Amino acid sequence: MIGNKQRKGIMGTKKAALTAGLACTLLFTACSANSGAGEEASGGSGGEGAKEHVTLKVEVFDRGNSPAGSTITDNYLTKYVQENFGKPNNIDVEYVPVPRSEEVEKLNVLMASGSNVPDIVFTYDPNTFNRYAKQGGLTDVGPLLDEHAPNLKAFLGEEVLGYGKFEGTQFAIPAKRSNVGKYASFIRQDWLDKLGLPVPQTTDELYETLKAFKEKDPGETGGQVIPLGMTIASAQYEPLIWSFIKPVSEEERHTLTQQLGSNDYPTLLPGFKDALQFMNKLYNEGLISKDFGLDKDKKKLGEDVATGKVGFYSEDDINPFYEKGSLDTLQQNVPGAQLASVDVYTNEEGKHAKPMYAPNGMYIMIPKSSERAVEAVKYLEWMATSDNLFHLQNGIEGENYTMVDDIPVAVENPSEEALNRMFNSGDMAIVSNGKQLGSMEKNLKARALQMPKKFLEQVEAAQVIANADVIEPVLMDRPIEAQTKYGTTLLDKFNEMIVKTTMAKPDQFDGIYETMLKDYMASGGQAILDERTAVYKEMQAAN
Amino acid sequence: MGWIVYFRRYWQLYALLALPLAYFIIFKYGPMYGIQIAFKDFNFFQGIAGSEWIGFDAFKEVFAMRDFYLTLRNTLMLNFLDLLVSFPAPLILAIMLYEMKTVWFKKLSQTILYIPHFISWVIIGGIVYQVFGTQSGMINNIITSLGFEAIPFLTDKNDWLVTYLLVGVWQSAGWGTIIYLAALTGINKELFEAAGIDGAGRLKRIWHITLPGLKPTIVVLLIINLGHMVSIGFERPYVIGNLAVREYSDVLSTFVYRIGLESGQYTLATVVGLFQAVVGLVFVLGANYTSKKLTDEGIM
Amino acid sequence: MREHTANRVFDTANFIVLLVSTLICLAPFLHIAAISLSSAGGILSGKVSLLPVDLNVEAYTKVFTDASMIRSLGFTVLLTGLFTVLCMVMTIAMGYPLSKKKLRGRKGFMFVVLITMFFSGGIIPEYILVRNLGLLDSIWALVLPGLINPFYLIILISFFNNIPESLEESAEIDGSSHFRTLVGIMLPLSMPVIATLSLFYAVGRWNGFTDTLMYITSPELYPLQLKLYQLIQNNMITDLLQNEGAQMATVVPESLKAASVIFATVPILIVYPWLQRFFVSGVMLGAVKG
Numbered sequence A: 001m002i003g004n005k006q007r008k009g010i011m012g013t014k015k016a017a018l019t020a021g022l023a024c025t026l027l028f029t030a031c032s033a034n035s036g037a038g039e040e041a042s043g044g045s046g047g048e049g050a051k052e053h054v055t056l057k058v059e060v061f062d063r064g065n066s067p068a069g070s071t072i073t074d075n076y077l078t079k080y081v082q083e084n085f086g087k088p089n090n091i092d093v094e095y096v097p098v099p100r101s102e103e104v105e106k107l108n109v110l111m112a113s114g115s116n117v118p119d120i121v122f123t124y125d126p127n128t129f130n131r132y133a134k135q136g137g138l139t140d141v142g143p144l145l146d147e148h149a150p151n152l153k154a155f156l157g158e159e160v161l162g163y164g165k166f167e168g169t170q171f172a173i174p175a176k177r178s179n180v181g182k183y184a185s186f187i188r189q190d191w192l193d194k195l196g197l198p199v200p201q202t203t204d205e206l207y208e209t210l211k212a213f214k215e216k217d218p219g220e221t222g223g224q225v226i227p228l229g230m231t232i233a234s235a236q237y238e239p240l241i242w243s244f245i246k247p248v249s250e251e252e253r254h255t256l257t258q259q260l261g262s263n264d265y266p267t268l269l270p271g272f273k274d275a276l277q278f279m280n281k282l283y284n285e286g287l288i289s290k291d292f293g294l295d296k297d298k299k300k301l302g303e304d305v306a307t308g309k310v311g312f313y314s315e316d317d318i319n320p321f322y323e324k325g326s327l328d329t330l331q332q333n334v335p336g337a338q339l340a341s342v343d344v345y346t347n348e349e350g351k352h353a354k355p356m357y358a359p360n361g362m363y364i365m366i367p368k369s370s371e372r373a374v375e376a377v378k379y380l381e382w383m384a385t386s387d388n389l390f391h392l393q394n395g396i397e398g399e400n401y402t403m404v405d406d407i408p409v410a411v412e413n414p415s416e417e418a419l420n421r422m423f424n425s426g427d428m429a430i431v432s433n434g435k436q437l438g439s440m441e442k443n444l445k446a447r448a449l450q451m452p453k454k455f456l457e458q459v460e461a462a463q464v465i466a467n468a469d470v471i472e473p474v475l476m477d478r479p480i481e482a483q484t485k486y487g488t489t490l491l492d493k494f495n496e497m498i499v500k501t502t503m504a505k506p507d508q509f510d511g512i513y514e515t516m517l518k519d520y521m522a523s524g525g526q527a528i529l530d531e532r533t534a535v536y537k538e539m540q541a542a543n
Numbered sequence B: 001m002g003w004i005v006y007f008r009r010y011w012q013l014y015a016l017l018a019l020p021l022a023y024f025i026i027f028k029y030g031p032m033y034g035i036q037i038a039f040k041d042f043n044f045f046q047g048i049a050g051s052e053w054i055g056f057d058a059f060k061e062v063f064a065m066r067d068f069y070l071t072l073r074n075t076l077m078l079n080f081l082d083l084l085v086s087f088p089a090p091l092i093l094a095i096m097l098y099e100m101k102t103v104w105f106k107k108l109s110q111t112i113l114y115i116p117h118f119i120s121w122v123i124i125g126g127i128v129y130q131v132f133g134t135q136s137g138m139i140n141n142i143i144t145s146l147g148f149e150a151i152p153f154l155t156d157k158n159d160w161l162v163t164y165l166l167v168g169v170w171q172s173a174g175w176g177t178i179i180y181l182a183a184l185t186g187i188n189k190e191l192f193e194a195a196g197i198d199g200a201g202r203l204k205r206i207w208h209i210t211l212p213g214l215k216p217t218i219v220v221l222l223i224i225n226l227g228h229m230v231s232i233g234f235e236r237p238y239v240i241g242n243l244a245v246r247e248y249s250d251v252l253s254t255f256v257y258r259i260g261l262e263s264g265q266y267t268l269a270t271v272v273g274l275f276q277a278v279v280g281l282v283f284v285l286g287a288n289y290t291s292k293k294l295t296d297e298g299i300m
Numbered sequence C: 001m002r003e004h005t006a007n008r009v010f011d012t013a014n015f016i017v018l019l020v021s022t023l024i025c026l027a028p029f030l031h032i033a034a035i036s037l038s039s040a041g042g043i044l045s046g047k048v049s050l051l052p053v054d055l056n057v058e059a060y061t062k063v064f065t066d067a068s069m070i071r072s073l074g075f076t077v078l079l080t081g082l083f084t085v086l087c088m089v090m091t092i093a094m095g096y097p098l099s100k101k102k103l104r105g106r107k108g109f110m111f112v113v114l115i116t117m118f119f120s121g122g123i124i125p126e127y128i129l130v131r132n133l134g135l136l137d138s139i140w141a142l143v144l145p146g147l148i149n150p151f152y153l154i155i156l157i158s159f160f161n162n163i164p165e166s167l168e169e170s171a172e173i174d175g176s177s178h179f180r181t182l183v184g185i186m187l188p189l190s191m192p193v194i195a196t197l198s199l200f201y202a203v204g205r206w207n208g209f210t211d212t213l214m215y216i217t218s219p220e221l222y223p224l225q226l227k228l229y230q231l232i233q234n235n236m237i238t239d240l241l242q243n244e245g246a247q248m249a250t251v252v253p254e255s256l257k258a259a260s261v262i263f264a265t266v267p268i269l270i271v272y273p274w275l276q277r278f279f280v281s282g283v284m285l286g287a288v289k290g
Helices: A002-012 A016-043 A078-088 A100-111 A126-134 A142-148 A150-162 A189-193 A203-216 A234-242 A252-255 A273-283 A299-306 A326-331 A373-384 A390-392 A416-421 A440-448 A453-466 A481-503 A506-541 B003-041 B058-063 B066-085 B086-098 B103-113 B119-132 B139-143 B157-184 B189-198 B203-229 B235-240 B244-250 B252-262 B266-295 C003-036 C040-044 C058-065 C067-098 C106-118 C123-132 C150-161 C165-173 C178-189 C191-207 C210-214 C224-236 C240-244 C256-270 C271-279 C281-287
Strands: A054-060 A091-099 A121-123 A175-177 A182-186 A226-229 A258-260 A263-265 A308-318 A339-342 A361-365 A401-404 A407-412
Touching: A002 A339, A016 B139, A054 A100, A054 A373, A078 A373, A078 A390, A078 A416, A078 C240, A091 A100, A091 A373, A100 A121, A100 B252, A100 C123, A100 C224, A126 A361, A126 C058, A142 A150, A142 A373, A142 A416, A142 C123, A150 A175, A150 A373, A182 A189, A182 A453, A182 C224, A189 A203, A203 A226, A203 A308, A226 A299, A234 A273, A234 A308, A252 A506, A252 C224, A258 A481, A258 A506, A263 A481, A273 A481, A273 A506, A299 A326, A299 C040, A308 B235, A326 A339, A339 A453, A373 A390, A401 B086, A401 C281, A407 A440, A481 A506, A481 B157, A481 B244, A481 B252, A506 C165, B003 B058, B003 B266, B003 C067, B003 C123, B003 C178, B066 B086, B066 B157, B066 B244, B066 B252, B086 B103, B086 B157, B086 B203, B103 B157, B103 C003, B103 C271, B119 B139, B119 B157, B119 B235, B119 C003, B119 C224, B157 B203, B157 B235, B157 C003, B157 C150, B157 C191, B157 C271, B189 B203, B203 B266, B203 C003, B203 C106, B203 C150, B235 B244, B235 B252, B252 B266, B266 C106, C003 C256, C040 C256, C058 C067, C058 C165, C058 C256, C067 C106, C067 C150, C067 C178, C067 C191, C067 C224, C067 C256, C106 C150, C123 C210, C150 C191, C165 C178, C178 C191, C178 C224, C191 C256, C191 C271, C210 C224, C224 C256, C256 C271
Parallel strands: A054 A091, A226 A308
Antiparallel strands: A121 A361, A175 A361, A182 A308, A182 A339, A258 A263, A401 A407
């Protein structure tokens, strides 16, 4: 609209001076317009009367996927919120879009400029949360939760809320995760059948199976077989690496683990070198993807699985089973191909140890500068109350879902309107990650029912595997500053270490491992170790 | 000439300058107070003015980081190689286009050659992988089908340098020709006719007429390029680079991205930026001075 | 005779090298076009190279029936046009005086410009400035901060410098004002470089989107490249999607991304062939030599 008005102005004048003059006037009007807006904003903070009509600004992720007819700030769900929460409470809920891919950057700029800061902001990045808390920019929501949000507190529970504490103060409200399982592994059942092999049960058996895949090429790929599909994304290497980590004492678990970003890394834990050594062996014997170090987004792996080159791989538990996903495409390309969910990697104790998610999702925060902290907490409380969350996550009964055994099942072939209604459901229902139905069992069931029916059995098996023998994240009493500072750099170095040691010639393995570990320690690894050791001592002394 | 006479004669030039100068003052110099972040312990909630002064502490921290020197070395190395390879490429291409006498082909190829400039790096990254991958890249498929050993274009650091340069040339050469083609329109055609009568060969003509005609443009571009020896775009090394060649592909821009945006250490990022700015300014002034002495051409 | 053979060898070699380069530059574009016309299965299997697999135009139907894409195209065209015109006006207004060796204070002005090529305040003060000027979430936030590119300004000055001074002097003796010299003599003689710089500004604006990420929040003011970036970035963070417990249904099909790339690229690609007409008018330069 603005554009149209200006078009006349600009296009109508050809003389340079005139155009320049226009730009000049524009600057001035812009200036004066702004000063007016500033006064308004600062003047609006007056009374506290409950009757007063107030505006609550809430951050929302913009993924650029709004369907035709709605926008990220104006759609079915925002209207639903306004109708059911805003109106009764005399609050205008205004959504502030933040591009998903630049969330931290944009949030930083908003915070630093002290303007347009939403009353509710959030991030998945624990470092950003820690930084904001440390710099004193967040509201202590503890008392507000006690006063205004009994349902929310009950919904999240003490454990989840614990992740939102910074040095004992509740500076964030963490979202609750509906499912903490991460990974499962998958094997080409039809290849095993063809070769008359059983499903491997241990890492050693797996190694033999991989060799058989390589030598006998049951998929008739013409020498292109990739017995073990690998990438440099965590879903592929974590199950392998963590299965090599040896059992450790409580103290070692706390001090030697390194949390980089939101995940724990085993760089210093005993057994990590053995894991790399095993990867190195697989690589040099041609058993894993040669270019795995280039495959950050798993695109190549997806192709290789879909074209029937991969015999075995690990992945996010239900990832292969999406409609038109890897398995679907594989079965189109290779009739008769079967992918079985399996749990193979075993550790010293014979367990299928693998990481799990922390029970919390993103960190929801209220900036200290916000004058609407109470309303913000009320908004979250509303979301956690009665069936509001259920509605935000599932839509309208009959059009989006039907209830089967207490579980909402997505309607097959929903109308375009029904589908579009829910496009941003995950980003609106911020107090939860994934659908919440009251128990883990139901949550998993509901999750499985979202997947294509023909794969239901394998999906359920994968979910069970993902939740078996999981390694819990290590929670320290206070944030480790060195992790906030060096986390990003060290994560890069960690991945680099995997790639370089795996691709090394066997006789150079030790040398490269030593050099890289030294660099890792010097770039912040040592600082994290020292700090964690100190904090652990404090924790012991406190008990 | 006295000031009054001078001004009466040239006031129009200053009038023209007024608005552009206002632009520079408001939009470029206005925000420059942000540079003080380099000397402050930046706190998001105190803002730039409210953060505490820390003197040169952040400089000491950056200059003590091993990654700083590594990425500085890589930045200089990649830029220097680019200067040798990617800088002359558009010049050569432009002359080739200029010499092309088949008009329809000239226009067509001119238009197509600059397409890569419009493809975003994210997409180029995917294509590079498909073309240069070791296991199933297009080039290596041909190499191995001929019975040779696959070449690790992306995972061996020296091979990677070649790939990096080639992709750079491919992406920017066509685009770079535009400025030279514009400069070539200024060459006096009569000179060519005269040379034709003299019976000078094509290469001779290029050497004695075309290149000298392009000299001012080449010099300007070269000086600007030298000024940017310590700065480097983020996307190309980030997208083509990978963990196996991080030793070479990690550069100042990726370093700044890591410490600044991802780790929120704006102070350190600003320090690196300031370092790059000072070095860049020194380089460009030095290059300009040298060029003035040698060729009488320069940018100011 | 020998000269003729040499010339033919030169022409043939020139033709071959150019042809090969052209094909290499065309191939990736064809690849993207092929993906935009292929089925999901074909793409996921990595079968698509230069020709579509299971040819279909579904993705294009989607792009062209998406009202927000069409609106975004309209806005991008307007934004690019406005930006380019204002940039050229400002750059010429500054470039002409600075090309005059006689201008007192010239070096100082050049230095003011040169500094800004290297030093900048950074993202936070720039954001604050745009906010204080009241430009946030308006088209002007995408226009005003980038009006003069110092690099392009220097190029323009260098071209102005190459115009024989005798031409200008004769105009001055005629008593013509500086404004008239600029509009009547300098500009007509500089059409190739003006076309070039216009193209540079236009393409820069068309392809740029990082500022829109910061300054724009209303979907009506989303340029095409921002929409495109979001589409493509969606793919880059699939790893996070799982983490976020979001629905996989939100993942955008590859063919739609490719179709959007084509949709957002073709309009700006045709600008250069159109501008090429201005690349010949410089011929008159030779004709009026002193």
